[in-house]
Amino acid sequence: MSRTILVVDDEPGIVKIARDYLERAGFQVISAGDGPTALRLARQEHPALMVLDLMLPGMDGLDVTRALRQDPLTARLPIIMLTARVEETDRLIGLELGADDYITKPFSPRELVARVRAVLRRSEGSTSPGKQIQIGGLVIDLECRSVRRDGETIELTATEFDLLAVLASAPGRPFTRAQLLDRVYNTEYTGFDRTIDAHIKNLRRKIEPDSNGPPRLILTVYGVGYKFAETYP
Template sequence: MKTILVVDDEPGIVQIARDYLDRAGFRVLTADDGPGALRLARTEHPHLLVLDLMLPGMDGLDVTRALRQDQATRKLPIIMLTARVEEADRLIGLELGADDYMTKPFSPRELVARVRAVLRRTEDTPPPAALIQIGALSIDLERRVVRRNGIAIELTATEFDLLAVLAREPGRPFTRSQLLDIVFDLTYAGYDRTVDAHIKNLRRKIQPDPAGLQYIVTVYGVGYKCLEL
């Protein structure tokens, strides 16, 4: 049974999330502040964290930042909840490493669907095959490991999936909508900037020298493609 940690300071939201996730077959833990979220994430090792942005003691962005800096929790999938509608808040969360986000009020059924989708992305193992080599970058699809010049690069599950989709078909442009559909397993109306935020993180990790070889190329007016060598 998968364990989901739900963190929100609104008891009604926590209760409805707990009820629906419990009915869906998940074990549910809850916390109502940032320090409690960190403590449970580090001691209970949940499979996924549903995290409110606005929390007492320590907000969701600080919690995400702390988790991503800790070796034991840096790959914990995170779905961020926010009552804010500003795009900047959403993108900051994604840039810090959140895998998905939902704006409150939200459908509890959609929350369950998002949880399942993120868990699938985290757990799916591509068929054995494969090692893709692009310049100094090697992508092991079976082990989900990326190396540059032999040195492993830490990627989130979403970042790896984006890179794998692009690298499997180098030179082929993918629209943002296609990447949302393939990688996120859900239809996002108007959420193209979600892809941009994850691509920005991915580029920063795999091509730290902006003047060097660009593994992911922007196709203006279309989307992105992987460099074809």
């Protein structure tokens, strides 16, 4: 059964190009040209992934992402942000709100298909069957791709989960940002280092016992990158 991709852009030409290439790759495609319609379709049609333009009428892509992440029904929907803006700040905002990846316009349709496939692999794949990691009240189930703290489920995006799994599977080992980009995305990923910083910020907000205090689980290794705590104080 083919998976459905929701393409959201107010430029019909871009929607057509994305549709043609994604359908050729075996996906079903539905589309929206504004933010409110995108939200409605995401909730009604349950797509496997959303390709979301940043600049939209009615409700921009950042507000759509924020609304999706706050809704339990769509909190885990993979999102690839599509943007004509090249400023690093705009990309960081999208990632910090919970987008899994981004592509800058103009883009290669083949790259779009490759990014869609990569994000879907991360969202649907298994990291290490049968293995659980527990530290304090935090339980990371690598087979079910779920995270719980004191029995309560913590909703993570596919990218956030994979980043957490890499760090938690090697407690105490420092990873550079480049190594984490390579592990979470792939060796050909063209993202910038602060992509990892944005996802780490999201993870800390979700999994740290005190999101306003100093990190106790995901620790900064200054001049290197990040590591997962070996012990929980």
